[in-house]
Amino acid sequence: MKEWQKLAWIAVIFLGAYFIPWESLVVRQAVLEAFMMLQDYARQHVLTCLIPAFFIAGAISVFVSQGAVLKYFGASANKILSYSVASVSGSVLAVCSCTVLPLFAGIYGRGAGIGPATAFLYSGPAINVLAIILTAKILGWQLGLARAVGAVAFSIITGLLMAFIFRRDDANRETGEMFLPEEEDKERALWQDAVYMLVMVLILVFASFAGPTENDGGLWRMIFSVKWFLVMGLLVVLGIMLKKWFVKQELQGWVQATWDFAKQILPLLFGGVLVAGFLLGRPGYPALIPEQYIQALVGGNSLWANFFAAVVGAFMYFATLTEVPILQGLIGSGMGQGPALALLLAGPALSLPSMIAISSIMGIRKTVVYCSIVVLLSTVAGMAYGWLMV
Numbered sequence: 001m002k003e004w005q006k007l008a009w010i011a012v013i014f015l016g017a018y019f020i021p022w023e024s025l026v027v028r029q030a031v032l033e034a035f036m037m038l039q040d041y042a043r044q045h046v047l048t049c050l051i052p053a054f055f056i057a058g059a060i061s062v063f064v065s066q067g068a069v070l071k072y073f074g075a076s077a078n079k080i081l082s083y084s085v086a087s088v089s090g091s092v093l094a095v096c097s098c099t100v101l102p103l104f105a106g107i108y109g110r111g112a113g114i115g116p117a118t119a120f121l122y123s124g125p126a127i128n129v130l131a132i133i134l135t136a137k138i139l140g141w142q143l144g145l146a147r148a149v150g151a152v153a154f155s156i157i158t159g160l161l162m163a164f165i166f167r168r169d170d171a172n173r174e175t176g177e178m179f180l181p182e183e184e185d186k187e188r189a190l191w192q193d194a195v196y197m198l199v200m201v202l203i204l205v206f207a208s209f210a211g212p213t214e215n216d217g218g219l220w221r222m223i224f225s226v227k228w229f230l231v232m233g234l235l236v237v238l239g240i241m242l243k244k245w246f247v248k249q250e251l252q253g254w255v256q257a258t259w260d261f262a263k264q265i266l267p268l269l270f271g272g273v274l275v276a277g278f279l280l281g282r283p284g285y286p287a288l289i290p291e292q293y294i295q296a297l298v299g300g301n302s303l304w305a306n307f308f309a310a311v312v313g314a315f316m317y318f319a320t321l322t323e324v325p326i327l328q329g330l331i332g333s334g335m336g337q338g339p340a341l342a343l344l345l346a347g348p349a350l351s352l353p354s355m356i357a358i359s360s361i362m363g364i365r366k367t368v369v370y371c372s373i374v375v376l377l378s379t380v381a382g383m384a385y386g387w388l389m390v
Contacts, residue, residue, distance in 0.1 A: 030278045030288040037277030037325065038270060045208075049137045050266075052204035053130045058258030059200065060129065062250070063193055079116075086119035087155040088127060105361045114362070115163025118370055121358070123155035126349040130261075134324045135344065137208055139331065142389070147344050150381050154345060158373050165369060192245050199238050206230045272322030280329025287329070295334035301386030303379070309339035310378035313347030314371060315355075323347050338386020346378035 021027055104124070108117040127148065136144025209227045223230075242251060280294075281287030298305045313323075327340050350371060359367040 033281040033287040034274045034277035048207040061257045062253045082116040086116045115159040118162045119155045119159030126151040203234045273325040276325040276329040291333040298335045298339040301338040305339045306342045306379045306382035310342040310346040310375045313343035314350040337389045338382040341385045342378040342382030
């Protein structure tokens with residue numbers, strides 16, 4: 001951290017301590033809600049959800065070749081294959097709306113078509129494995145599933161629309177071969193990597209398996225009663241695989257990548273939880289912002305509520321995963337399910353800083369069209385989801 005940044009933080013803390021009316025009961029309640037929400041995350045989501053998800057993300061970043069993914073965007077690549085790879089690339093790359101920009105600039109400048117390139121631009125930050133897992137765990141599996149399906153579909157639709165609208169510009173662009181690294185040779189078979197990933201996913205599923213409700217059947221109750229035995233058995237299987245199939249350098253790289261994700265995300269997530277708790281509170285517990293304001297703007301499932309949520313999400317910058325606690329507070333304060341999905345689909349993929357950078361790569365006209373497509377699709381998806389959830 002630079003010296004001026006240290007000074008800025010000191011000034012912010014001083015001004016907060018000096019001017020914030022701590023004697024106000026509303027402010028005290030908001031501070032309490034901030035730490036109660038952080039405690040809720042620490043108790044319910046960190047050990048059983050985030051830590052397994054960090055290890056999965058670390059494994060993806062180490063054992064899945066990014067070069068092998070990006071090479072399918074070249075001018076000579078099969079179009080169906082290009083869009084298919086682009087639509088799920090976010091699960092491999094796990095980047096935010098700003099981090100994806102250098103990758104997008106590279107593949108677009110090297111000759112990728114505007115369609116596959118913008119499909120990749122959307123899916124890179126939108127289909128983040130950690131974010132989708134946390135969404136399903138905290139906001140409900142329905143919203144998590146809708147986010148995953150919507151993000152994949154949107155990336156393809158956005159790419160196809162951009163390719164159609166700018167088909168003449170695309171045809172006139174100079175195209176060249178993309179020189180990207182080939183996938184490295186390794187001793188393990190593909191099925192071994194697949195089983196390794198599957199075991200970690202199952203550990204995550206059973207460790208975060210929610211307790212049964214009154215309406216759940218006997219199978220759900222039975223699984224919940226033995227979930228820790230299943231987790232322990234899977235951990236033993238994982239240990240055997242790591243011993244038999246992987247070399248020391250690979251395991252060190254995996255642990256380092258996992259730790260890098262944790263260092264990058266946990267401070268931002270915990271900070272986001274505190275801010276969301278302070279401003280919005282937990283579901284059913286008011287904080288600083290009155291609930292009626294939120295209900296007036298994004299309550300229900302009207303066209304305005306969904307459009308407003310999509311636009312706000314598009315312009316705001318969400319650090320990785322921080323959109324989840326913010327939405328948790330908004331939903332608790334009266335935000336509708338449709339606007340929540342609209343914000344989830346538009347927010348992580350766009351931000352004002354990323355819009356400015358994108359315009360320098362592919363021009364203002366294409367950037368305006370791209371952002372408009374994302375906002376409109378998010379609005380429509382939000383309205384449809386809100387209607388289904390009524």
